[in-house]
Amino acid sequence: MTSISRIVAAGLTVAVVTGAAFAASHLDPIVAAGITARQSHMKLYQHNIAVLGAMAQGNIDYDADAAAAAAGNLAALSTLNQSTYWPLGSDSASVEGTRALPAIWENGDDVMAKAAALAEAAAALNAVAGSGLAEMQAALGPVGQACGACHQTYRKRDDG
Amino acid sequence: MLKRLRQLNRLILAGLVLAALGLWLTRPQPLAPDALDGLAGDPLAGAAVFAAAGCASCHMAPGVVRGDDPVLAGGRRFASPFGTFIAPNISSDPEAGIGGWSDIDLASAIMRGVSPTGEHLYPAFPYNAYLLAEMQDVANLIAYLRSLPADATPSQPHEVGFPFNIRLALGGWKLLFGTRGWTLDGALGPQERRGRYLVEALGHCAECHTPRNRLGGLERGLWLAGAPNPAGEGRIPNITPGGLDWSEAQIVAYLQTGFTPDFDSAGGEMVDVIANMRRLPEQDLAAIAAYLKLVPPVVTAAAEPSAGN
Numbered sequence: 001m002t003s004i005s006r007i008v009a010a011g012l013t014v015a016v017v018t019g020a021a022f023a024a025s026h027l028d029p030i031v032a033a034g035i036t037a038r039q040s041h042m043k044l045y046q047h048n049i050a051v052l053g054a055m056a057q058g059n060i061d062y063d064a065d066a067a068a069a070a071a072g073n074l075a076a077l078s079t080l081n082q083s084t085y086w087p088l089g090s091d092s093a094s095v096e097g098t099r100a101l102p103a104i105w106e107n108g109d110d111v112m113a114k115a116a117a118l119a120e121a122a123a124a125l126n127a128v129a130g131s132g133l134a135e136m137q138a139a140l141g142p143v144g145q146a147c148g149a150c151h152q153t154y155r156k157r158d159d160g
Numbered sequence: 161m162l163k164r165l166r167q168l169n170r171l172i173l174a175g176l177v178l179a180a181l182g183l184w185l186t187r188p189q190p191l192a193p194d195a196l197d198g199l200a201g202d203p204l205a206g207a208a209v210f211a212a213a214g215c216a217s218c219h220m221a222p223g224v225v226r227g228d229d230p231v232l233a234g235g236r237r238f239a240s241p242f243g244t245f246i247a248p249n250i251s252s253d254p255e256a257g258i259g260g261w262s263d264i265d266l267a268s269a270i271m272r273g274v275s276p277t278g279e280h281l282y283p284a285f286p287y288n289a290y291l292l293a294e295m296q297d298v299a300n301l302i303a304y305l306r307s308l309p310a311d312a313t314p315s316q317p318h319e320v321g322f323p324f325n326i327r328l329a330l331g332g333w334k335l336l337f338g339t340r341g342w343t344l345d346g347a348l349g350p351q352e353r354r355g356r357y358l359v360e361a362l363g364h365c366a367e368c369h370t371p372r373n374r375l376g377g378l379e380r381g382l383w384l385a386g387a388p389n390p391a392g393e394g395r396i397p398n399i400t401p402g403g404l405d406w407s408e409a410q411i412v413a414y415l416q417t418g419f420t421p422d423f424d425s426a427g428g429e430m431v432d433v434i435a436n437m438r439r440l441p442e443q444d445l446a447a448i449a450a451y452l453k454l455v456p457p458v459v460t461a462a463a464e465p466s467a468g469n
Contacts, residue, residue, distance in 0.1 A: 050423040057413050110223075141417065141438075144425060148418045148434065149225065151427030157394030 027097075031090040035098050038085035041077065048073045049143070052129065056137045068130030074143065075126035078119040092156045099156040111154065118146035186331025188280050190268035199299040201263070206304025209297045211439040212362040213290065215305075217432035218247045221313070226435035232257070233311040238284055239391040242376060243320030245284035253310035266302050267295075273334065280330035282318065283376065288339050289364035297362070337377030344383070344455060351443075355451025358444060359384075368396045368429065385458035402457030408449035415445045 051070040054060045089095070091102040104111050121142040128135040210216070219232040234249040251257035258266060265276040273280060273287035281287065290298075323329065343366070344356055359365045371379045371387040386398030397403060406414070410421045415437040418426040426434055437445060 046423050049419070053413075053417070053419055053423050056417075057409070144417045144419055145435075147425035148427065148431040151425055152429075152431035153223075155427045157389055157396075157428050 027095060028087075028089065030087050031095060034085050034087045034090050035095070035100075038082065038100070039098075041080070041082065041085065044077055045074065045147070048077070049140075049147075052125075052136060052140055055133065056140050062133040062136070064130045064132075067136050068126075071122070071126040071129030071136070075119075075122040078115070078122040082115075099158065101154050101156050104154045107153075111150070114146070114150045117149065118143070121146045182332075183328075186328070186335055188272075188274040188278050188331065190272050190274040190278070191264060193264055195295060196263050196267055196299055199296055201299040201301075201303025203300070203303040203307045205297075206300035206302070206307075208440065209293075209301040209362065210304050211436045212358055212444070213293075213301065214363065214433060214436050215250070215301075216436060217429070219250050221311075226432065229308055231309050231311050232305075233313040234315050235313065240284065240376075241390065242324040243318060245282055245318045245320070246316045248315035249311060249313055250305065251311040252306055252308055253312050256312045256314050257310060258305065259310060263299070263302050266305070267298050270298055270301070273330070280327045280334070282320070282327075282330065283333065283337075286364035286367045288334075288337070288378075289361055289367060291339055292342070292357070292361035294357075333375065333377070336375070343380050344451070348454070351447050351450050352454055354444065355447035355449070355454075358440075358448050359451050363448070365399070369399050382458055384452070384455050386460055398458060398460045399452060400455045400458045401453060402459040404452065408446065408453060411449035411452060412442065412445045415440075415448065416442070 048070040052067060052074075055062045055067060086100070086104065088105065090098060091100050091105060092098050093102045121139075125136070125139040125143050128139050130136075216226050216230040216232065218236055218238070219234055220226065220230050221233040221235050222237070224231070232249065232251045234247045234251075236247045238245045238247070249256045252259045254260040261269075261276055268274045269276070269281060269285075269287070271287060271291045271293060273283065273285065275281055318325075342356060343360060348356060366378060366384060369384045369386060371382050371385065373379055384399050386403060387396045389396055404411075406421055414420060414426070415434060417438070418431065418434045420426070
């Protein structure tokens with residue numbers, strides 16, 4: 001190895017090592033914002049499903065207006081464009097603080113199909129949520145299954 | 161010199177006797193040929209056994225969502241410290257599946273882990289739980305399996321390296337770690353007994369929720385106390401009362417809908433489990449919940465608060 005190439009190699013090594021260290025300690029702001037956005041979005045699903053679920057399980061009385069409002073929110077949430085929520089490099093193998101598995105970015109078509117299935121189930125729930133407890137209960141099941149279909153493959157197991 | 165030879169002979173003889181004894185003790189032991197005699201299988205009742213036993217979760221093709229008549233084409237991969245097991249085709253196809261097996265062949269595979277050719281099966285197949293099943297339930301299950309669609313996809317060989325690829329050794333595993341009876345013993349009421357049957361026998365919950373020793377035997381002293389995920393990251397949760405503080409009604413709701421008490425949704429393997437569980441009558445789910453409340457509580461270190469998506 002010539003001395004010049006040795007210097008170049010050393011320089012590259014330093015660059016790579018410091019780059020990796022930088023990546024580990026400073027989250028890219030776009031990545032951080034995407035993770036915050038999608039986790040907030042999931043919280044909103046959870047909040048509205050909790051209203052319907054509490055009625056479905058008999059923990060609170062069925063209220064047609066409240067049920068219709070929550071189902072309307074779910075339907076709206078499920079159709080929002082999330083493209084900026086999922087920047088490259090924001091998967092659980094690249095950064096801390098997320099359970100979004102890299103498979104999401106490898107199987108874009110399947111993820112979109114599952115998102116469409118959720119939107120469909122949420123629209124069906126929205127159509128009946130205000131019409132009665134039994135109708136709402138029956139339509140909530142497929143929404144839960146749509147949540148699970150995605151979490152089955154694309155959400156990292158937690159440490160529980 | 162002659163004396164030495166005689167000693168050597170005696171040693172060899174003793175070794176052979178020991179080896180023969182070992183082979184005899186660890187031999188594949190199928191059910192008695194008449195074990196199913198007098199039992200007629202009811203496919204309708206078998207559908208409930210099939211759901212409770214979770215057969216579809218492993219034996220459907222990868223990525224397939226559970227429908228009413230699942231195609232059990234096999235092909236799902238199960239990584240473990242011993243290698244990767246690939247679920248076989250158990251559809252009714254006479255060549256690729258179990259269509260050509262007799263009822264007693266099937267029952268011996270399910271309850272004894274012995275193949276129709278008399279080989280030990282790997283305990284990735286939970287015969288170690290199913291051996292506690294009632295013979296009538298197994299007869300019903302077999303009748304139901306025969307009613308499901310055929311699929312010609314060939315089964316793939318397991319990807320298991322030396323020494324775990326020696327099936328003969330599985331007899332030793334069975335001898336050491338085989339289920340001898342109920343883990344939760346004592347005086348139980350009818351609902352709790354039903355729950356125990358569903359959890360310990362058909363549901364084989366302990367296969368994932370109980371930790372294993374280095375040879376893959378269940379640590380029965382830590383029954384359902386949670387375990388590392390054999391396929392990689394994360395843990396399978398502790399579902400003893402020391403780890404799960406949900407009410408019985410909340411456990412039933414989770415098994416029916418996949419929603420936790422705070423309306424997060426189930427993920428991972430539990431999604432397939434719930435696709436089976438919600439097909440069971442509510443009183444069966446209530447029995448499971450009642451049983452889980454009786455399991456000795458094991459307190460594990462509190463998990464880190466989990467990050468969201």
